[in-house]
Structure formats: structure tokens, C-alpha cells
Amino acid sequence: MTIGELLKEERLAKSKTQKEWAGNIISTSYYAKVEKNKHRITAEDLLVLLHLNHIDSSNFFQRLENKQDLIHEQEKNWGYLATNAVYHHDIAALKQIIQSIKDSELPQDKKAADVLEVEGMIETLRVNLEKNYQPNIKLQQKLKERIFNIPNFTKLKLQLYCDFMDFYDLEANKQIIKQIIKEKANTADNQIMLAVSAIINNFISSSMSQNHYDGLDYYITLVDQMPQLPELYLIKSSIAVHKYLIDYHFHKDEKYLDYCWKIAAGYRLTGMKDFGEDVATFIEQEKKKVADN
Structure with a gap:
């Protein structure tokens, strides 16, 4: 919840119009845009506004912090549910998450950003799972713009890029990863390392799926x-x-397949059945390529 939204909530609770609420502190038209999160209010004006309307400032800011904490927990929960849904290829669950976000008290711009990300997850699943699916190019472009508009390779930018790198072609991904490695190669941040390694893993998998094997040992x-x-x-x-x-692929030695099958079996034995099945499918695809050649 934003300051503007909480001010509106307090105003409506006291059954006041915007003109009555704003008084002579700021214009009614300006205040109306504060409630809609289109304008910011200065700390000085906010404190005077709260005093004018007999709102305890410490209580107001505590309520604001509590609601922001609640929203943060909601977003964390949605993130967990979305990751689980993607893991299980559950598009219906992702659509339910989208509805939960739309029904939440998030600011409209944050709602739009979160919904876009979950729609991107659905798009990724459909592209990868549905043979005759026609990609939603407009949605993919929106996600690319969302990623591009984040300055530097922050944790958020790396995570978004990792989730949606399927929307870039192989050469574009190679150039982006080159920049990521240049900027983050010596990081000591575990979460950054995890994001970078996941990006590299996805790139290698995509390259192999498109029959590009040379140079992957570097990654x-x-x-x-x-x-x-x-x-x-x-x-x-x-x-x-x-x-x-x-x-x-290069040496045709069956021992390498045995190693892969053991890893896939390990996933299944440790409860990661779906992930193990995906790995097994990938192994079979690579095995067939060698047999066909």
C-alpha cells in the first residue's frame, strides 16, 4: 500500500471529500493525484495534512509499514507458488495467481508488473509444451522492455532475464551473457552466483536443443x-x-549416458520426480540425435 492509498482509506473512513481533507495545504486537484499515486506529497505537507485531519502520524506510518510488510509477504508467497506451478507445468495455478494479484491491495503499477511476470511464465510453458502454439510476440516484447529498463544487472534483472531468456534468440543470449559474465564474474554474492549459473545452465540447454555444441565447455x-x-x-x-x-555427442561413449542416468535417478530418489523426468526426456533427445547421425 502507498501513502496515497492509505490517505484515501483514512479520508473515506472519516467520510470527507477530497476538498475537505486537503484544506488549504495543497490544491484539491493535486491531492487527488496523490491518492492515485500520480503525484508525491512532501513530508512536511503530509504531516500537516495528518494533523489537520486528526490522524496520529506515528500510527499512520506504523499502519503503512505493516501493510507494506503484508504485501511483501504476499509477493513472496506468490513467487513461491509461481515457481512451484512452473515446476509442475501447472498453467491453471499460474492463472489463479494472476487473479490473486489483481484482487490484492498492491499499487496499480506493481500489480501490472507482477501480472506481466506471471503471464510471461505461462507464455514460456506454452511455447515449450504446446506444439502448435503461436507465440504472443507483444507479451514477449513487453517483458523484454521490462528487463531492458532495469539499469545494470541487479538481482531482479538477472532473475527476470533467467526466467524469460527463451524469448531471445541464441545470438542475442550469447551477447547478453557475455555482458553478465563481464560484470558479475568475480561476485561473492551467493544469490548473484545462483542467478548467473542458472542463466548459463539455461543457455547451454537451449544451445544443445538447437544443435550448437562448440564452445559450451567455456560456460x-x-x-x-x-x-x-x-x-x-x-x-x-x-x-x-x-x-x-x-x-x-562428441565421443559416443556410453559411459557418459550412464553418468546422466544416475543423476536423473538421483533427482527422482530425492523427491524431484518432475525435474528427473524432464532430465530423462532431455537425455533421450540427445541420445536420439547421436543415433540418427
């Missing part, structure tokens, strides 16, 4: 050189599958 080495951290285990094991499949 594999980058992830191999990252510290052995618990949060990096899943990505590192996935990178290992790619490494062994690339070895199999």
Missing part, C-alpha cells in the same frame, strides 16, 4: 569454478548432465 567451466555451495547444487548437477551429454 561449463565458469560454473564448475564457482564454490561448492548447497544453493548451487541443483544447478551444478544440471550442468554436469549437460557436460556428460556433450561428451557423449
